[in-house]
Amino acid sequence: MIIRASDVTVRFGSKTILDGLSLDVRRGEILGFVGASGTGKSVLLRTILGLNAKQGGTIEVFGIDYERAPEEQRLSVEQRWGVLFQQGALFSSLTVLENIQVPMREYLDLSPPLMDELARLKIDLVGLAPDAAEKYPSELSGGMIKRAALARALSLDPDIVFLDEPTSGLDPIGAAEFDELIMTLRDTLGLTVYMVTHDLDSLYQACDRIAVLGKKKVLVEGPLQTMLDNDDPWVRSYFHGKRARAIVVPDDDTNTDEKH
């Protein structure tokens, strides 16, 4: 297991967001994390990353309890994870190359030529043209920003990347290409991927397992078929709704009225 969250409780004042939540993330998988808006997906992500305090439970990443670990161990954990926040969150005053080098400067002691070489490798890895290196975020399309942000998340060759709604704001072709890229990286680098998403296409095409957040905990987790078989009303409406059926749910193909 790369992540093992057990019995996690998070409150803000008197408001409980997560209540006894447990979730495992396995090495080399693409886990899709879904749930209605405002249920706490970002809160859980931030809690795993140590950016939110929790009031109960434990979270181990690479077998280490990050919250309680000594500084040295925390630093080693931080170098093994990469994060792509919802808005891409690139520094607007830095070029793509410089953005990718931010984590390198923070955690490693490398010569400038070596950092340039490594950053250019990441640019190539995420499918950006070499001349993207010198561009500023304002000069990039939405899809290019996502790729540049992914390159930065991969800057330190992490074992796991956390992606917060990576395909939001992309057109369907751009989103499908991004999913392809994620799958390729998982296959070639052995990367583990934790992806918060609302994108049904991503869930159907890219994710090995899905976890649904509801009632302040993980309501159901498993492969797509487990979602399709689940009786919870929200899970049913999400995975059997009109938009889901449009993407092709093989077991729903029995309804001939829908087809004609």
Ligand SMILES: Nc1ncnc2c1ncn2[C@@H]1O[C@H](COP(=O)(O)OP(=O)(O)OP(=O)(O)O)[C@@H](O)[C@H]1O
């Ligand atoms: N720092 C904070 N202080 C107080 N409340 C917070 C804080 N962070 C999040 N919340 C609350 O926690 C709840 C869950 O928010 P969160 O952003 O995790 O939802 P989400 O599932 O990621 O939603 P979406 O899919 O819309 O992004 C919301 O009610 C939000 O207002």
